[in-house]
Amino acid sequence: MxxxxxxxxxxxxxxxxxxxxxxxxxxxxxxxxxxxxxxxxxxxxxxxxxxxxxxxxxxxxxxxxxxxxxxxxxxxxxxxxxxxxxxxxxxxxxxxxxxxxxxxxxxxAVRLGGVVVQAEKAVMINELGKTIINVGKDLNSAGGTAADVLQKVPSVAVDDNGQVSLRGSSSVTLYLDGKPAPSSLRLDQLPASRLETIEVITNPGAQYSAQGTGGIINLVQKKQTQPGWNGAAQATLGTRDKYSAALNLNRQVGRFNFFGSADGLNNQFRGSAGLQQVATADGRTARTDQTGQNTRHQANEGLHLGVDYAPSDQQRFTLTTEFYKNDLRQTSDFTTQLARDPDPAITLQNQNLEVDNLYNARVSGNYRRAWAAHPGRELTASATYILDGGTVTSEQRVLDGPADYARQARQQLLDVKIHLPSAQLDYVHPLDDKRRWGAGMKTDVMVTPGTADYAVQPAAGGPFVRQEAGSYSYHYQQVIPQAYGNYQQKAGAWDYQAGLRAEFTGLQAQVLPAGSARQRIFNLFPSATVARALPHEQRLQLSYARRLNRPNFLQIIALPIYSDARNYAVGNPDLRPEYVHVAELGHQVAWQATTLSTTLFGRFTSQAIQSLRTIDTLATRLSGQPDFIARTSYANFGRTASYGLEISLTRPLAAWWKLTANGSFYRSQVASYAGDGTRVNFTGTAYLLSTFSPTKALAVQLSGNYRAPLVVPQGRLLAVYGVDVALRQRLFHDRAALTLRVSDLFNTRRQYTQLAADGLSADLQTKYETRVGYLGFTWFLGTNKPASTIENQPKGDPGGFGG
Missing domain, CATH: 2.60.40.10 (Immunoglobulins)
Structure with a gap:
């Protein structure tokens, strides 16, 4: 803003x-x-x-x-x-x-530059090219995660695995407080109570990293800044074993501000899943039909501590340290029917188990220098070190079936450790009141050694025995030096900005005994924005940027990861980055308390990275079983394009009733896996939020979202939709609040995917427990007491971008 x-x-x-x-x-x-x-x-x-x-x-x-x-x-x-x-x-x-x-x-309430800014923060603020969600104002996030909050953003979709896509692209870069987020961060495991705002930037300029063809999502954590002791304590209970708690505190003494937060959640979700696959291999058709139930137990704990020191009004030092622990245990019990012509079908009782024990530690230091005599001149520097680590264990068991079918349990143990140091320097210099330039540089490093051990259990209840065949060790190293420069100028009603970013990617990957990969790539990424203020509180803005999506290390290294005994994923050492040109034309108008934003956008990608599912004929032949082995890998596959329209409207219908609506409608085009041209469909999203204030102390929110079907190279994703309702009652003279919400009121949210490849078709359905009731209580501490609205929350610290 x-x-x-x-x-x-x-x-x-x-x-x-x-x-x-x-x-x-x-x-x-x-x-x-x-x-x-x-x-x-x-x-x-x-x-x-x-x-x-x-x-x-x-x-x-x-x-x-x-x-x-x-x-x-x-x-x-x-x-x-x-x-x-x-x-x-x-x-x-x-x-x-x-x-x-x-x-x-x-x-x-004021209107400036086509943006309506209320005295109370709105749930969602739409700027041209940027959407800001104030998490504390979103009642439907109470007891939920960052994934629940993001469902409200135009063109954003979040699947059951926490994977985010924006305008149909899953290449979205996550930031935490303005810095790259840990690679292990999953939005469906990040408590919403930890966040102050979420910023979605659809077309970033040169000062932002070029990574992420879909855009950037910046997660801003809460940070108290008021004098004295301040904070808030929150606890939430959910139906069927769901619990969460959070505490945010700060103490400001003189030029020091000490702040911190602690949170934890312990949730259990139940669900169902089904998979039907038909494949033809070696002239014979085989069918796999799996149906079952699953239980997912998730336990997270987090601690965030920091201190600000301002030796003068123009300087500030910030040091933060964080530690988070994520534990996940997922059990799936299902029935499998296997049939291969002309043999009779057999039935198996299977159990899959996944246990994740992951941790993340982060230390970050920031320095900011401003000059009172030169408003707008600013120097910022930062250094960050992130350590991701832990183990992921997956097991597959046959509990019942024919005596001649292999019943031994199989296990894969991944031992992961990822080092992520980074450093950056940014400088902004005003030439006069209407012109300024900025420049910055940054280096990101990623080093990850690890092992993937394959083991079998010859006897039920006995120890697992490591198998040399199928066990791997790997080492991956990636260095990305970057630099950028930009220039801004204002001329009357016009604003101009142009920038250029240079990035070099150097990586080495080695998998023993599979092989190695090496890449050296240099790229330039131009960006430009032209904006004009129009009469009657209007603003028009045109922007362009070139961006890329680097494949992650699991998409490159030839390391097979088994989801079960019949399905695995493996990287492709020949995979290269995909590149995208993004253009947006936005218009925003404000009158009285109403804001309307419309954006025409286009995204055109070359060397598109696609996930492809095929039959592993060799593994199928060697298995000796009446079924087949499916393999998922990645390839640079043709070009993709999406272009369409986004609309966002905020309007009060009465003194006690406010409406927020947004949606997108766009054409999505991907290359067909069959090589017969392209696959095209018209798709989009819709979100509607209605906020009621029947009394001064009571707020009620009713919301619904819809994501239309979307084509992929091998098939399509079917529609997802649902309705949420929540209310919040202020208590004890605004010192506390009680929140009640029900997610997915009509229990309609489910994932359904249809895929087809050469000799293979698959239908996948998953239905997690989405209809959940939550009851939360918040107590405000110290002077952090809203005078007239319970939704006033402490200001977050975006941490700053650049380099």
Missing amino acids: ACLLVAASLGPRPAAAQGPGQVAGTLLDQRTRQPLPFANVILLRLPDSTLVGSAQTAENGTFALAGVAPSTYLLRAEALGYQPARRVVALTAGAPGVRLGAWLLAPA
């Missing part, structure tokens, strides 16, 4: 009246007494209102205007979302300095 501020100092700036005086103070929110950063303070000489000087508040809300001559002045403060404030100050030779102390600004 800061980029939409219209600085009061635009245009030629007269020299400040030279003198010994100074005017200083701190801007605070009148209700919460939180600092107001990046607000504009203007000093005008009376009585002719001549501009004498201006300043921008620091992150802690402080400002200072130096070199002011003795006289009488009008001081004016302007902050986005607040009523302008004025006061008269007088400087004399005997008292040349004025210290105002705390200057309180009252919130007020």
Whole structure:
């Protein structure tokens, strides 16, 4: 939002009246007494209102205007979302300095640059090219995860495995507080209570990493900043064994701010699944029909600690450390019918078990330097180290079946450790009030050694015996140095921005005894944006960017990963990045309290990375069983394209009723696996949120979302839809809140995939437990007490982008 501020100092700036005086103070929110950063303070000489000087508040809300001559002045403060404030100050030779102390600004709805900003934060804010979700305002996220929150964003879909796709592309880059997220991060395992906002950027510029053809999702964690002790404690219970709790605290003393959070969840979900496959191999047709039930037990714990130190109003140091532990145990019991012509069918009782014991540790240091005498000039530097590790164990057992069928249990144990150090430096320099340039550089490193051991259990209940055949060790190393530069200029109603980013990718992968891979790739990524302010609170914006999607290390290394005894996935050492050109034309208009945003977009991808499912004829022949082995791998397969329209509308229908609606309709085109041209369909998403306030202390939200069928190279994904309802009651003079919600009220959300390849067809259905009732209680601590609305939450720290 800061980029939409219209600085009061635009245009030629007269020299400040030279003198010994100074005017200083701190801007605070009148209700919460939180600092107001990046607000504009203007000093005008009376009585002719001549501009004498201006300043921008620091992150802690402080400002200072130096070199002011003795006289009488009008001081004016302007902050986005607040009523302008004025006061008269007088400087004399005997008292040349004025210290105002705390200057309180009252919130007020405003419209600026085509964006409506309310005194209360909306659930969703739509800017051109960017969507911001205020998690604390979304009642339907209580007790849920980040995946639940993202279902509300236009063109976003999240499947049962936490995989995110945007406008049909699954190449979405995740950030945590403005830095690359750990590779083990799954949105369906990240508690929503840990987050302040989620930012979805569909067409990032040069200052962002080029990785992610679908866009960037930045997860901003909560961070308290108020003076004294502040925080919130939250506990949520869900039906059928679902529990979560979270605590957020801060303590500000002088120039130090200590903050931290702890959270945990323990959830159990039940579901069902089915798989039907028909394959022809060696002239014979085989059929596999599996149906069963599954139980998924998920336990997560997280700890986040940090400290800010501001030696001056222009400098700030931040150090954060985090540790998260994710444990998952999933058991699937199912019946398998196997048939191969002309043999009679056989029936097996199977059990699959997956146990994940994963951890993530992260240490990050940030430095920010601003110059009071040069508003807009800024230097930021950061260094981050992430360690991902743990084990993933999968077992497959035959519990019952014909005596001559192999009944021994099989096990694959993955031991993973991933080191992710990174460092970046960014600098922004204003040339004058209308022009500025920025530059940055960054280096990302990834080193991951690991093993994949295959073992069998000859006797029931006995030990597993490691098998040399089928066991692997691997080592993967990737280094990505990057640099960028951009230029921005304002000319009347026009805004221009152009940038260029350079990235080099160097990787080495070795799998013993399978083989090795090596890549050295250099790319340039241009980007540009042109925007114009139009009459009647309108804004028009055209943007373009070139981006890429690098395959992850499991898509490259030739390491087979077994999901069960008949299905496995393996990487392709010859896989190369896919490249995409993204263009958007957006329009935004605001009138009264209504905002309407429309965006025409197009995304055109070459060397598209596709997931392909085929028959492993050799493994099928060697198995000696009346079934077949299916293999999933990856290939650069043709071109894809999607283009269409997104619409977002926010409108109050009454003083107690507010409506938010968004949707997308676009044409999706992918290359056909059969090599006979392309597969095309028209698809889209729709989301509707209705917020009711029948009393001052009660809020009710009713929402529904729909994702239309989508084509893939080998088939299509069928529609997914559902309805959620939630209410929140404020208690004890706004000191606490009680939230009740029910997800998937009509129990309609399920995943259904239809695939077809050469000699193979497959139908997959999964239905997780999605209709869940949650009851949550929140207690606000210290001065973190909303004066009029329970949805005011502590401000998050985006952490900053660049390089």
